Amino acid sequence: MTSPRPTVVVTGLGATTPLGGTAEETWQAILAGRPGAATLDESWVEEFELPVSFAAQLTVPAAEVLKKVETKRLDPFAQYALVASREAWANAGSPEVEPERLASAVGTGIGGVQTLLTAWEALRTKGPRRVYPLSIPMLMPNSAAGTVSLEFGARAGAHTLVSACSSGAESIGYGAHLIREGLADVVIAGGAEASIHPLPISGFAAMQALSTRNDSPQTASRPYDTDRDGFVLGEGAAILILESEEHARARGANIICELAGFGVSADSHHIAAPEPEGAGASRAMADAVRDAGATPADLCHINAHATSTPVGDVAEVAAIRRAFGDDADHMAVSGTKSMTGHLLGAAGALEAVFSVQAVRDRVAPPTINIDNLDPAVTLDVVRDTPRPLGDGDLLVLDNSFGFGGHNVALAFRTFA
Known part of the structure; x- marks a missing residue:
């Protein structure tokens, strides 16, 4: 007779977004109906004559939260994942868990695109000796999951699901799967992205996927409106701490809700x-x-x-x-x-x-x-x-x- 599968619960939340530096700041901005898009103050908008001149950037730059060495060694998307993970972990009460029972599952759609393009520019203009030695581990799509694993000593796997815009959600589902299958007691799960850069903007614009409301960025993202004309590119990271109910109860955790399906x-x-x-x-x-x-x-x-x-x-x-x-x-x-x-x-x-x-x-x-x-x-x-x-x-x-x-x-x- 098989035993019932573990119940998966959520015990911590973390985020850094275009609306706030934390999950709670972001939520309060959402409830207030505050838009996060604004005109980009970047020289490359004019340099490349981009057809879209706005996006939804972080309200709190990662450099204001992380140590200088961390920003030097991590692509922005991994920086964002680290910021959100630290908040989520603290929000969950910094659970004590055996490293072999702790996993990370952090997805991304594009990964370290800023590092990749910066390294290519260095190679093209200055030669191979000027390419940053950490370029490869920084640009890898799995660098965020690996960084989170290193930060918290997660040895039950550092998992990276890359499924475009569903990567973060699928990573959370995969985290629940790990717990249900008895492969982990706690999973740090979510997604991170940092692709506000001229190349991704140009690519999405060429597909006619982006809104071109350059004169009104705050009203450009308008789901379900008859005059919608595309999405607004954003950046950030969001993390959930998932636990088995048994583990969460044993440590007296504050259980927020159940990840039921x-x-x-x-x-x-x-x-x-x-x-x-x-x-x-x-x-x-x-x-x-x-x-x-x-x-x-x-x-x-x-x-x-x-x-x-x-x-x-x-x-x-x-x-x-x-x-x-x-x-x-x-x-x-x-x-x-x-x-x-x-x-x-x-x-x-x-x-x-x-x-x-x-x-x-x-x-x-x-x-x-x-x-x-x-x-x-x-x-x-x-x-x-x-x-x-x-x-x-x-x-x-x-x-x-x-x-x-x-x-x-x-x-x-x-x-x-």
């Missing part, structure tokens, strides 16, 4: 465009709810992927309807990228933090910048102000999708 699928449709009928995304959502031992009727809130692209937003609406049918009518749907911008590989992790905070505070965050709701968006979108989620047990969903056809959904539930 995890769903993952692939569209196998197009390298960048979403499957228009939402078949793959709907499977991930339905699987997450099923994995939680729940039904669509139990689901009260969805933090949607909602990037503000013309095609992506309505494809997700179709997927939600396909997964949940008429039950979707009672789900409060939020598009928090309207404030944070799109953090790419860190987006799903940050929205997982928001989902945990929504369960904790029993409130769904708002979506801003909707002047005219797209008629194709047949959902109950939370607009402008937060909405109370009521009493009783709550089940909320965090959706994350990425280029390559990746679909991830995480279900969080109140913990008694």
